[in-house]
Amino acid sequence: MVIRENYLRKIRPFYDSELVKVITGIRRCGKSTLMGQIVDEIRGLGVPEDHILVINFELYKYRKLMNPDAFNDYVEEKLADDQKYYLFFDEIQNVKDFELVVNSFRAGHNVSIFLTGSTSKLLSGELSSHLGGRTISFRIMPFTFHEIEELVREMGMTFDRMKLFEEYIRWGGFPLVWSVAAGEDREVVLSNLYDSIVLKDIVLRNRINSPVILEKILSYIIANSSTAFSGNRVAGVLTSQALKISPPIVNAYIRAIEDACVVNRAERYDIRGSRVLSYEAKLYVSDLGFFHLKKNRVKDEYNFIVETLVYNELLARGYHVYVGKTQKGEIDFIAERNQKKCYIQAAYLMADEKTRAREFGAYADIRDNYPKYVISLDPITRDENGIQHLNLLDFLEDETLITG
Known part of the structure; x- marks a missing residue:
């Protein structure tokens, strides 16, 4: 596996930040793999497995969570204490009204949130207005030479x-x-x-x-x-x-x-x-x-x-x-x-x-x-x-x- 150090070194300073980390790029450019590499690094820092939650919304098993209420309820059940949780939501644009739910997690819990999506609109419109500048974006490209x-x-x-x-x-x-x-x-x-x-x-x-x-x-x-x-x-x-x-x-x-x-x-x-x-x-x-x-x-x-x-x-x-x-x-x-x-x-x-x-x-x-x-x-x-x-x-x- 190619470790995408070019992107990881830009994202690492924000692993514990309250800013929502938004990773965008064309479909199949490696966003999910990069997210997996971030997860591995956070595990390597000693974060307990039950404090890391990864949901890929392109997987069939998570299809019911595309409903915002079901998505909210599922994640809320996982946030059992006041310790830091790391939330990874892959291809988040597949969830209706996801920006409302993500903002609720951010405002109500001690969490670090990472989002990926195959659309540059993730930082515009409703997400931008609901999070009020509390985001940082990273554009991912296909493999360089x-x-x-x-x-x-x-x-x-x-x-x-x-x-x-x-x-x-x-x-x-x-x-x-x-x-x-x-x-x-x-x-x-x-x-x-x-x-x-x-x-x-x-x-x-x-x-x-x-x-x-x-x-x-x-x-x-x-x-x-x-x-x-x-x-x-x-x-x-x-x-x-x-x-x-x-x-x-x-x-x-x-x-x-x-x-x-x-x-x-x-x-x-x-x-x-x-x-x-x-x-x-x-x-x-x-x-x-x-x-x-x-x-x-x-x-x-x-x-x-x-x-x-x-x-x-x-x-x-x-x-x-x-x-x-x-x-x-x-x-x-x-x-x-x-x-x-x-x-x-x-x-x-x-x-x-x-x-x-x-x-x-x-x-x-x-x-x-x-x-x-x-x-x-x-x-x-x-x-x-x-x-x-x-x-x-x-x-x-x-x-x-x-x-x-």
Whole structure:
């Protein structure tokens, strides 16, 4: 089992906190396994077994607890004394009015509560209002390339670094996909996983009236990962394909896709004006396996893959990521974490001096002293004017290479 230390070290300081720990991410990205690792660590601290309660609401045996009253009564019976209890509720969004019950546990008992869910809405709406800021969220992504390397080592296999990387950008990082052999078996698992997410987490949860239109929108967004989007643009593309749909409907479907954590939004940040430009956002598919299922483009494909890969890696490391807007162009990413910031340009290869001039020249209008990086697959890197040039695989394997 790959120990997801990247996330555990962020969550550990809150093991005993009264804050409700909310773990979100796309279906089958490893949230339940991570929760199990947290449970194991808490057991290791000497907490009695009868003071740890784990409920996975995807299991049939807990189906009756999806009723909020039954859920409340079941847990209340377990809270027998004033000592600390640790409550773990997996896929909590399956419980009607769960936010009322969870808040009651928090307010009435000495508990530390952990929630997981396959929707970004867990921290919005009713949960946010009932808990009144008493939550902390952690976004979980599918396996990073470094975690895939750990997985392969655990399986006792040797590997060629570049060949494994090529597999990774082909199949993505879903643990379930890597549990079967490469080839048609992985294709079947990945396709079934995609269909399950679309049906359960988008169509059924949001009561989508036109699954066909949704699939067209989703396929377009995934195939065009890392490009700027708008409801008007997507509506125009679909209209050209004889599928007439209004921009507001497109935007509503995109929100549903984002809520299922299939894609992530990077808002554009005006560096000079110090303001977020939400209307010029980019969308990035959360797993490159889906990109290869739905891609329909060839030109500059690997540049888009590298940009998406770097973006997802930054999210997995806990950064807030924006697309930077300068006076004359844009910076691929502004990454912020722990009150530190850095700038990143992501490219496939520095094929010629023109490409190199474009990537390093993107920083020409930025006058501050935050660290600046160019990341590419070039095996030999050359820094320029204080801008660090990093090899992509080195960056993926070593979190310390960027200091922002």
